[in-house]
Amino acid sequence: MNDATGSVNAGIPLSAEEMSKIAPGLAHDIKIKSSDVEVHYGDKQALFDVNLDIPANQVIALIGPSGCGKSTYMRCLNRMNDTIDIARVTGTIEIDGVDIYQKKIDVVELRARVGMVFQKPNPFPKSIFENVAYGPKIHGLAASKSDMEEIVVESLTKAGLFDEVKDRLEAPGTGLSGGQQQRLCIARAIATKPEVILMDEPCSALDPIATAKIEELIDELKQNYTIVIVTHSMQQAARVSQMTAFFHLGYLVEVGETDQIFTNPQDKRTQDYITGRFG
Amino acid sequence: MTDVTTSAAVSARHDWASNAAKRRVKSRYAKDRRLQMYGIAAIGFAMILLGILITSLFYAGYVAFSTTKVELGVYLDSKQIDPKTPEKANYRKIVRNAFLGYFPNVKGRKEQRNLLKIISSGAPFILRDYVVDNPDQIGKLVKVQVPVSDPFDQLYKGVIPRQIDALSFDRIDTFEGLRQQGVLSAPDGRTVVKMTVFLDPERVSAGQFSAIANEAFKAFFPQARNTAFVEILGGDAAKRLQAFVEANPDMVGKTAEVSLPISTNYDNLFRTGEAKVRNPRFASDNVFVWFDALVTQDLVSTPFTWELFFNADSRFPELAGLAGAISGSALALLVCFLISFPVGIAGAIYLEEFAPKNRYTDIIEVNINNLAAVPSVVFGLLGLAVFLNVFGLPRSAPIVGGMVLSLMTLPTIIVATRAALKAVPPSIREAALGVGASKHQMVLHHVLPLALPGILTGTIIGLAQALGETAPLLLIGMNAFIPSVENIGIMQPATALPTQIFAWADSPERGFVSRTSAAILVLLGFLAIMNAIAIFLRQRFERKW
Numbered sequence: 001m002n003d004a005t006g007s008v009n010a011g012i013p014l015s016a017e018e019m020s021k022i023a024p025g026l027a028h029d030i031k032i033k034s035s036d037v038e039v040h041y042g043d044k045q046a047l048f049d050v051n052l053d054i055p056a057n058q059v060i061a062l063i064g065p066s067g068c069g070k071s072t073y074m075r076c077l078n079r080m081n082d083t084i085d086i087a088r089v090t091g092t093i094e095i096d097g098v099d100i101y102q103k104k105i106d107v108v109e110l111r112a113r114v115g116m117v118f119q120k121p122n123p124f125p126k127s128i129f130e131n132v133a134y135g136p137k138i139h140g141l142a143a144s145k146s147d148m149e150e151i152v153v154e155s156l157t158k159a160g161l162f163d164e165v166k167d168r169l170e171a172p173g174t175g176l177s178g179g180q181q182q183r184l185c186i187a188r189a190i191a192t193k194p195e196v197i198l199m200d201e202p203c204s205a206l207d208p209i210a211t212a213k214i215e216e217l218i219d220e221l222k223q224n225y226t227i228v229i230v231t232h233s234m235q236q237a238a239r240v241s242q243m244t245a246f247f248h249l250g251y252l253v254e255v256g257e258t259d260q261i262f263t264n265p266q267d268k269r270t271q272d273y274i275t276g277r278f279g
Numbered sequence: 280m281t282d283v284t285t286s287a288a289v290s291a292r293h294d295w296a297s298n299a300a301k302r303r304v305k306s307r308y309a310k311d312r313r314l315q316m317y318g319i320a321a322i323g324f325a326m327i328l329l330g331i332l333i334t335s336l337f338y339a340g341y342v343a344f345s346t347t348k349v350e351l352g353v354y355l356d357s358k359q360i361d362p363k364t365p366e367k368a369n370y371r372k373i374v375r376n377a378f379l380g381y382f383p384n385v386k387g388r389k390e391q392r393n394l395l396k397i398i399s400s401g402a403p404f405i406l407r408d409y410v411v412d413n414p415d416q417i418g419k420l421v422k423v424q425v426p427v428s429d430p431f432d433q434l435y436k437g438v439i440p441r442q443i444d445a446l447s448f449d450r451i452d453t454f455e456g457l458r459q460q461g462v463l464s465a466p467d468g469r470t471v472v473k474m475t476v477f478l479d480p481e482r483v484s485a486g487q488f489s490a491i492a493n494e495a496f497k498a499f500f501p502q503a504r505n506t507a508f509v510e511i512l513g514g515d516a517a518k519r520l521q522a523f524v525e526a527n528p529d530m531v532g533k534t535a536e537v538s539l540p541i542s543t544n545y546d547n548l549f550r551t552g553e554a555k556v557r558n559p560r561f562a563s564d565n566v567f568v569w570f571d572a573l574v575t576q577d578l579v580s581t582p583f584t585w586e587l588f589f590n591a592d593s594r595f596p597e598l599a600g601l602a603g604a605i606s607g608s609a610l611a612l613l614v615c616f617l618i619s620f621p622v623g624i625a626g627a628i629y630l631e632e633f634a635p636k637n638r639y640t641d642i643i644e645v646n647i648n649n650l651a652a653v654p655s656v657v658f659g660l661l662g663l664a665v666f667l668n669v670f671g672l673p674r675s676a677p678i679v680g681g682m683v684l685s686l687m688t689l690p691t692i693i694v695a696t697r698a699a700l701k702a703v704p705p706s707i708r709e710a711a712l713g714v715g716a717s718k719h720q721m722v723l724h725h726v727l728p729l730a731l732p733g734i735l736t737g738t739i740i741g742l743a744q745a746l747g748e749t750a751p752l753l754l755i756g757m758n759a760f761i762p763s764v765e766n767i768g769i770m771q772p773a774t775a776l777p778t779q780i781f782a783w784a785d786s787p788e789r790g791f792v793s794r795t796s797a798a799i800l801v802l803l804g805f806l807a808i809m810n811a812i813a814i815f816l817r818q819r820f821e822r823k824w
Contacts, residue, residue: 083712085636112715122706124725134724135714185710192714 031056031196031226032077037091039072039081046072050091050252052245059218059227061241061258063234065273068247070230074198077228078114079107095196112139115189119201121181123173123188128165131173131184132156135192151191159187160217179210186217190225197221199229203236215240234274238262246270336803340796345581346597347432348424349398349573353377355410357418365410365417370403374425378402381578382569393562394569399426401598424582426597429790430560431570435579439789441567445544445556453508454545457499463541463549470549471538472512474499476520480532483524489517492539513540560789587797591764592779596790599783601798603761607677607773608746608805611757614681614769615688615745620738622685623692630693631700632722651690658686659751667755675756675772683755684745691744695737699730732817739813743806749777758782776802 032054039047047069054060062070072081079100081087092099100110112135123131132152135141142148152169156162161183165176173184182202189197199218203211218227218240231237237244238258245255246267254267265271294300353373360368378398379385385394402425409423410416426432433439446454457463462473476495483491493509500508516539523537524530541549548554557564573579590600626647634640662683666672672679703726711721727734752758758778767773774782776798783795 078713080709080712083708108715108717110715111713116709116713118706118709118713120706122704122710124707124710125729134711134716138714138716138720138724188710188714 029056030054031095032228033092033094033097034073034076035092035094037073037076037089037093039069039076039090040088041084042086046250047076048250052252052255054226054228055243056226057222057224058243059222059229059241060243060245061237062228062230062245062247063232063237063273064247064253066232069250070245070247071200073247073252074200074228074230077196077198078111078116080111080116082107109139112192113194114196114198115192115194117182117185117189117197117199117202120205121178121185123176123181123184125172125174127170128156128173128176128184129169132187132191135188139192141192155187155191156184158190158221159183160213160220161187177210179206179213182206182210182214183217186214186221190221194225196226196228199227201230201232204232211236234262246273248273333803336796336799340793340800342433342436342438343587343790343793343797344584345436346584346586347427347435347579347581349427350578350580351377351398351402351406351423351425352380352420353406353423354420355417360410360417362414362417365414366407368407368410370407370410374398374402374406381573385569390563390565393566396562397427397431397566397570397573399428399595399597401426401593401595424580426586427570427579429596429788430558431566432597433789434561434570435574435581438793439558439560441558441561442555443558445554446548450510451548453500453503454511454548457508457511458549460499462499464538465546465550466538468550470541470546472496472499472541473536473538475534476537477534478524478531483531486521488520488524492516492520496539511541511545513542513546516540587794587801591761592774592782593762596786596788596794599791599794601776601779601801602764603767604774604776604779604798605801606764606767607680607757607761608775608777610677610767610769610773611680611684611752611775612742612746614678615684616738616742618682619685619688619692619741623689623738624696624734626689627693627696627700628722628727631697632718632726647690647693650686651694654750655687655748656750656754658683659754661686662751662755673770673772675759675774676770677757677773677775678769679755680752680757680773680775681769683751684748687748687751688738688741688745691741692734692738695740696730696734699733699737700726702733703729728820732820735816735820736813739809739816743809746805746809747777747802749781752778753781776805 030053032052034050034052034054037047037050037052038045050069050073052073062074064070075081076089076093077095077100079089081089089101093101095114099105124134126134129152132155133142133148136148136151142151153162156165161180164180165171165184173181176184182205186197186202203214206214215236218229221227222242229237229240241258243255244258244261246253246261246265246269248269254261254265254270256266261270262274265274351374354377355373359373375395378395379391382394385391405425406423409421413421427435430439434441457472463470464473465471474495475498476491479491482488492512496509496512497503519539520537523535527535540546544554544556561567586598586600588600588605589602590598591603593599630640630644630647662679666679666682667674672682707725707729708721711725712718716724752775757773757775758781759772759774760782761772761774780795780798780802783791783798
């Protein structure tokens with residue numbers, strides 16, 4: 001892109017104004033705003049002072065070596081870290097300007113609004129239909145049976161799976177291939193009509209063809225959803241994301257437009273990682 | 280390419296074909312084989328022991344699965360049996376007359392009484408039940424199969440002999456000592472012992488001939504510590520000695536050589552080499568003749584013992600059955616299941632999924648595990664002290680039995696449930712939480728269904744343990760004598776399978792030996808059925824993910 005000064009070091013949050021100045025193509029509203037996020041697992045600190053703004057309707061890729069804190073950060077966004085007894089999160093994370101860590105926030109509702117897709121496809125050992133219908137069912141999103149069918153069909157269609165499974169919606173979800181299972185999980189995540197979808201290395205257990213399909217899907221989904229994706233594949237980050245954030249040893253080292261991060265990283269560590277010196 | 284500095288260790292190639300390497304491979308194979316052998320040996324040993332157990336139970340118990348019955352032809356006289364109240368007739372008399380009718384030649388009260396001992400004392404009740412069930416048969420001649428009494432049942436099945444050894448090995452040994460002294464002879468069909476007696480005038484005048492004979496006989500056994508040998512000398516020895524003294528009055532005050540007879544069993548042992556006597560379970564030798572007559576007339580048969588399952592307990596082994604014990608066990612297990620299954624699962628879910636990990640939950644966890652190791656008799660005492668004495672629940676009742684057993688089953692279920700919950704992969708939990716399921720939705724909708732096979736298996740294993748538990752039931756009195764299955768209920772006195780086995784094993788009648796083994800087989804059968812259900816449920820509910 002035109003301006004190469006877009007990357008910033010950790011600790012300096014980007015405002016929407018700045019963002020538009022740096023990267024006009026990315027001049028979206030800020031969907032998620034994190035300030036001074038720190039995570040401790042017991043005595044061990046896993047995340048240090050992360051300030052990151054995530055724009056709406058974009059794909060942001062979180063990259064970095066294993067154990068750098070990118071998954072930990074992502075799990076803060078739907079408060080999945082709450083399920084770990086010893087995890088402690090400080091700082092503020094706002095989605096649409098609302099602090100998701102304040103007391104009155106209902107975690108269950110938050111997780112419906114911030115869907116998640118995991119590293120290993122993990123469909124419920126139930127039918128394909130029930131897999132997708134489960135979220136809407138527990139949140140009461142469908143008033144009738146036909147509503148529910150509509151939601152399921154729509155979600156499966158959006159996930160690009162409907163044509164492959166339309167004849168066997170009652171077949172067990174675990175009987176699908178790995179790539180299909182992962183798309184089923186995406187369908188399940190979007191069935192609750194979330195605004196944000198978190199993807200934790202969604203293609204690491206898939207073959208290249210299934211990976212390509214998922215990446216295509218991510219590209220389509222970004223029109224309606226804000227997508228945060230953790231990946232170990234630099235090529236994948238380059239292919240699917242508009243923004244990239246590089247984490248190292250618990251610090252957010254650099255964040256910026258994907259093109260800029262991969263072609264002209266500002267930080268030595270980023271450059272080393274991208275060129276394969278470590279990781 | 281970067282330069283690789285070659286060290287000696289890297290450059291010296293390992294020789295995989297050297298003798299040392301071959302030896303290593305060989306010893307590795309030998310170790311593999313040895314480990315396999317140990318495993319096979321351990322399993323083989325267990326199988327052999329199990330085989331011995333089952334075989335011995337079958338060997339002792341199979342006879343109890345058939346009952347010796349005699350066909351009784353009875354004329355149901357409507358004068359004796361009022362068709363309106365058939366249950367009130369004197370069936371004892373009817374059965375008695377019908378059976379005595381087979382043997383018109385047997386006269387005399389004592390003989391007839393011995394004869395009637397062939398059929399079970401339960402025969403009148405069997406006839407009564409038959410007539411009550413078939414009132415249209417009154418006025419006709421019917422044939423009813425009634426069980427024979429226990430000794431004849433055992434005799435017909437070949438479990439007990441007609442005659443048994445009269446003398447124990449000890450006594451035969453003692454007698455052997457006497458025989459080796461060469462003082463025994465059987466000159467005219469009766470064995471006599473030649474001995475030297477001192478005819479003490481005082482004793483002779485007092486007529487104490489048996490004392491004189493015993494005194495002299497004692498000389499053959501200088502080392503004897505008891506007086507068992509006294510019975511060797513015949514009962515008529517004293518009389519023989521008296522006759523000798525009367526024939527030779529001049530010998531009084533002197534020492535004489537006399538031959539005195541020995542008693543019947545030892546006489547037989549000396550002359551024929553064995554001493555047999557009628558089995559004391561039978562009243563007279565005539566009973567064999569009568570019983571053989573019944574057998575030769577084809578009146579005796581051995582059908583399958585449905586009574587074993589449908590009769591309640593009885594003092595007479597040929598009538599005793601397990602119906603009371605089976606229903607008591609079933610009720611106690613039902614109570615046990617209703618208490619321990621929900622409580623156990625609720626406790627396990629709380630501890631595994633919801634409880635914070637702190638000192639208190641650690642203490643609770645340790646104590647639950649300890650609870651599983653508490654001897655069952657202690658739970659019995661607890662039940663006695665708390666359920667009976669404090670709560671005042673009825674003694675011997677299945678409700679108390681079930682409560683005590685549930686104390687034992689609870690830790691098993693909790694431990695099994697927790698293990699099953701732990702085995703559910705975290706990815707399923709994450710998936711549920713990820714779509715916004717609350718914790719209880721995650722547990723109830725996803726984790727619990729996946730853990731169910733493991734939970735059910737653990738529960739059934741716990742119940743199977745409870746089914747075989749004896750001591751706690753004995754302590755709360757659930758070993759009641761239940762002669763009728765009419766009053767079965769969770770608040771009624773009852774017995775259970777293991778306590779019934781315990782009671783039967785304690786009974787002196789010979790028929791209870793095989794009944795005990797048969798009852799154990801029935802118990803094992805129930806355990807096998809429960810385990811089969813556990814396997815079925817596990818396969819039925821097991822889902823892949």
